[in-house]
Amino acid sequence: MEFWLIVTGLAAVSGLWMAWPYLRSRSVEMTGSDGAISIYRDQIDELERDRRAGQISDSECEAARVEIERRALVAARRLDSGFVSSQRSLLSAAGLVIVAGAAAVALYSSTGTPQQQDMPLAARKTEELIRRADAGDINSRIQLLIQQTQEEPESFEAWWVLARSYAAIGDHASSADAYRHAAELAGDRPAVLSAYAEAMTLANGNKVPSAARVIFEQLAIENADPRARYYAALAKAQAQDFQGAIEDWALLARDSNPQAPWMPLVERDIINMARFLKVDVTAYLPNASAEQIAAASNTPETDENTPTLAALEASLEADPKDYKGWIALAEARSAAGDAEGATAALDEGRAHFAAAPFVLDQFAQTERALGLDLVESGLRGPSDEDIAAAAELSQTERDDMIAGMVAGLAARLEAEPNDPDGWVMLVRSYATLGEMDKAQDAYRQASATFKDDAQVLQAIRSQTSGLVTGN
């Protein structure tokens, strides 16, 4: 509607502008002109100038002047006729406005698409992002939130939601940055500050940076914020003040409702720390269960199924591609109070599985469960360098790394066997490495896994045909 109003307005203005001469008061126009005469005057001026400059002689000048005057006389004869008068003619004006305006609108109606809006790319991008975000795509949601913070950089809400969304996808560095903006806008709100400091800590590989530590300690004192208290204690532990850390955690545990969401984490850390310090866990966790006490005790486990340390080390020497072996070794060493040995075991395991994310993840979980991340070891941190180094590896080293990747794949399939493509890849990889027994074995396992699904079986069979027997 608005569009048609504008169109009609424009048509009317255009029509009126064109019809303007009909609306002016009466005037007389000369249609002939002294144009030609003025040219002859110019020519005579020019002659005069040339004569004075000495470029033509007097006689030449005179002859030319006569010629020009003769022509001027001819031209003057035409001046007589040639007046037209104009007069106001509302009828003509109205006719012109209506006919022209209607014609323009009609022409547009037949060629245009009036219902279609402008669709600049920027607007459509938002549209598209909203659609995807509504369908549950968190990355699109984040894009939208970024746009929102650009449009309203003073909005605490926008930064806060963005920061939480980053945290949800594990991008703690971006999350910390967004929390920083939120914290600046929120003033001293403790919840915001502690979330900011936590994000900084997570972005720093769960090591509390000094800036975050200041925030946590201040919040712990002023507001008794449980998160701040937990991280302040963690910071103490990471600064080698183990006793202080376990005491602070114990206080936090005592002050907290046993059902509080942070309690499992606090209890786990108390248990690990008690084991590490070789102290009685009940002193810090009065309600500790028998299981927890056992986990925190120094006594090595006597379960007969658990292989001895020496046996584990020997078997790993023979076959380093056993990630469960490395985890078992780390657990055994940690249980024996050898935290550094446990860390070393996991690091060595990482070296063998540098290109297998699933296994690395398992190692990281083990590390955290054992509380090894509380202890600074300087030698930690896998993969990026390892992968970069892989580019410069010798052939044997490269083979070794590939073997590690394959072993990682095998490990993952053992944990999550419902992955036909993964099995096919595993069979092919073993075949490529020349380990036909293992290929055969993997094929058998895959067949067993999918024995109820003929279609998948057929697919695996056809994609591995010629590599293994039995299909």
Added chain:
Amino acid sequence: MIVELGHFALCVALIAALVQSVVPLMAIWRGSASGLRVADSAAQVQFAGVAAAFAALTYAFVVSDFSVLTVALNSHSAKPMLYKVTGVWANHEGSMLLWVLMLALFGVMISVFGKVIPVELRSRVLAVQAMIGVGFYLFILLTSNPFERVAMPPLDGQGMNPLLQDPGVAFHPPLLYLGYVGFSTAFSFAVAALMAGRVDPAWARWMRPWVLLAWSGLTAGIALGSWWAYYELGWGGFWFWDPVENASFMPWLIGTALLHSAIVVEKRNAFLKWTILLAILTFSLSLIGTFLVRSGILTSVHAFATDPERGVFILLLLTIAIGGALMLFAWRANELDDGGVFALLSREIGLLTNNLLVVAATGVVFVGTMYPLALELVTGDKITVGAPYFNQTFLPIFGLAMLAAGIGPFLSWKRANKRDVLRRTGWSAGAAALFTVAVAAVIGVPGPAGVFGVFVAAFLAVATLQDLGRRIGIPAAPVGTVLRRLAGLPRSAWGLYFGHLGLAIAAAGVVAVSLWSAESIQTVKPGEPVSIGRYEFTLMDITNTQGPNYQTSIAAVRVSRGEDPVTVLFPERRWYPVEQKPTTEAGIETRWHGDLYAVLGDPDGTGGFVTRFYYNPGIPWMWAGALLMSLAALISLADRRLRVGVPADRRRANLQPAE
């Protein structure tokens, strides 16, 4: 909504053009002054409409509104902003919109600055101008609507031909169109004169500024296009006698003739019919050029779309405009009386000679351009008429025309002094011959054609300078008088001298590069020197990097002369992933005497690269000469007597002491 309002504005422009072409002619018939004035107001509305449409399309390109088909087909969101804006006219629909924008611009300028033109003539001119406009608006709205929408717009556009992603696209098409379309004013003046059955010197004076403006724009546009091809296509050449180039060159040639014959009409009231015919032919060749380029008959970087329907439509327009005008000419020309008597040896005859030579040259180019097309149409055979044909036919004729351009200014109007002209011609010819011999002795000139070329360029330069010298009194007059006369020269005289000198300089450049350019194509590994003439080119290293929307390999090519380092050139090879096309960017260093030019080609797979190295002497002179010619037209345009507001200025001018 902006896009749709642009579409509506274009419809308004068409209706305004219809009003502008019908109402004034009816008013002349019925003697209504108001109706005559409608030509002005309609021209203004028409311009406002098409300018709004153009602005709306530009908006659509800038914000990447891919619901507009033209934008979706010719733009991409990752393009730099400059090429989003220039992309508006780097496609068929947008360039046609630019075409009518220019047409409407000339119309509105005539309506605003042409108040001195008697209202009857002005409204006739505007009416004819609007008729051309109506044809092209219909063409745009019916076959090439830039505002066509797509219901389901794509996520991104298809991009723009990378060859066109160059700053040159910002200037070359608008300037070229300024020329092409500007000649429509000459056409309109000619047809208006035929309709009125009357031509007088004032008519030529009123027409000439528009022709000068158009000619200036066309000169600059052609030169820019040639320069662009020179550095972007990487062949080391600047003119390929490509039909598209010829399409712009023919209106230029015949427009040059028109420019000169209009002087005769103004000064001497002679050549009236001839000038009207030239005006019609000039714009006809512009239209033919548009037809060749836009119909898809030719495939080139300019043929954005090939669509037979469009070709037929333009052909129809062409037939109506050219055929109608020529029929009108045949019918009414006899009623025009040529005045002015002149002797065989006079400036009139000089200009006529020149006109005939230039028209003959145009004819030769026309045949060379159209013959292969006609042959293909009739027999289906594909032939190419290339440089050898044009060099053997066009160049000698144009050389003669240049000699005539040198002698022309020696001739006085009506009756020239034979002995004087012969003496001055002889003097100039002698000096030019001496120069030619000197050049042949020092550098060496291969072949008689080369000797002729050097002589022609030198003769035109010497003759022009000699005429200037004599006009200001060298050597007889004292220094003070010389300076006073120099300062007092009318601007039209400066136009003459700069224009002819520019032509001489450009010609010298063409001759130099044809005779003495050195080139070499080879595969080299970095560090291997290649000798080109007196220079040594060495490929140093290749850097791969990223542009805004392309990947590029930039080579460093060191140029040295003997032991002395001269410069380092940086030719590039770009790859545009969106369009999936490569481009070359020549590395060029311009010296006063010529260009050092390097092109990087493909790698050969063993560490070497195909490279082309050139030394092109004279190339900078060509651009400088063309620029000077374009400038000369503007200087001439600024002449007081040509300014459109002449009579208004007259009273003041009379009060001043004569120069």
